[in-house]
Amino acid sequence: AQSVAQPEDQVNVAEGNPLTVKCTYSVSGNPYLFWYVQYPNRGLQFLLKYITGDNLVKGSYGFEAEFNKSQTSFHLKKPSALVSDSALYFCAVRDGGNNRLAFGKGNQVVVIP
Amino acid sequence: NAGVMQNPRHLVRRRGQEARLRCSPMKGHSHVYWYRQLPEEGLKFMVYLQKENIIDESGMPKERFSAEFPKEGPSILRIQQVVRGDSAAYFCASSLSQGSSYNEQFFGPGTRLTVL
Numbered sequence: 343a344q345s346v347a348q349p350e351d352q353v354n355v356a357e358g359n360p361l362t363v364k365c366t367y368s369v370s371g372n373p374y375l376f377w378y379v380q381y382p383n384r385g386l387q388f389l390l391k392y393i394t395g396d397n398l399v400k401g402s403y404g405f406e407a408e409f410n411k412s413q414t415s416f417h418l419k420k421p422s423a424l425v426s427d428s429a430l431y432f433c434a435v436r437d438g439g440n441n442r443l444a445f446g447k448g449n450q451v452v453v454i455p
Numbered sequence: 456n457a458g459v460m461q462n463p464r465h466l467v468r469r470r471g472q473e474a475r476l477r478c479s480p481m482k483g484h485s486h487v488y489w490y491r492q493l494p495e496e497g498l499k500f501m502v503y504l505q506k507e508n509i510i511d512e513s514g515m516p517k518e519r520f521s522a523e524f525p526k527e528g529p530s531i532l533r534i535q536q537v538v539r540g541d542s543a544a545y546f547c548a549s550s551l552s553q554g555s556s557y558n559e560q561f562f563g564p565g566t567r568l569t570v571l
Contacts, residue, residue: 440511
């Protein structure tokens with residue numbers, strides 16, 4: 343089975359500073375990787391995906407992610423964090439031919455004003 | 456275009472009762488996925504359905520849980536004889552048909568089930 347790991351529980355960053363949320367993956371074959379964000383008591387919102395192509399993927403709300411095959415990583419980044427970016431972030435990988443997703447445990451991001 | 460709709464948003468049941476969770480996919484989407492999120496955990500896949508067919512139920516408990524996606528109407532996740540351990544947020548996601556490319560899944564707001 344495919345899996346992703348999000349090693350940190352919480353990421354604290356000052357407003358205006360760069361934000362990085364880490365994700366590593368374990369797959370057989372080519373990975374299909376995703377980032378989602380969850381605000382309190384809401385569903386998940388899609389941010390971006392990597393299927394193939396450029397290693398740097400640009401997504402919604404100014405987020406981007408870098409696919410690194412040698413390090414099996416897919417870290418989410420934002421150059422300048424906003425207080426409104428405070429939320430729970432999930433990395434996910436396509437797990438199997440039926441397109442089900444396997445999620446990491448999530449990272450709570452707290453942006454400090 | 457309305458997103459994925461789920462109802463109810465909150466559901467309280469006593470042990471032994473039945474819970475029915477409904478999901479209406481986005482317009483034009485024919486694929487539905489159900490996930491469960493336990494407290495302090497990520498989402499876990501339960502079942503994947505297309506209209507009138509269960510495609511993958513490998514994540515669904517073998518007993519008490521069932522799902523359907525009829526030709527008309529929403530997808531239903533049914534939990535019989537609920538126990539406290541069923542308390543969780545249940546999310547539905549939908550996507551376009553897959554074809555030769557991957558289409559991302561769009562999630563509903565979830566149903567938060569509390570079993571007393």
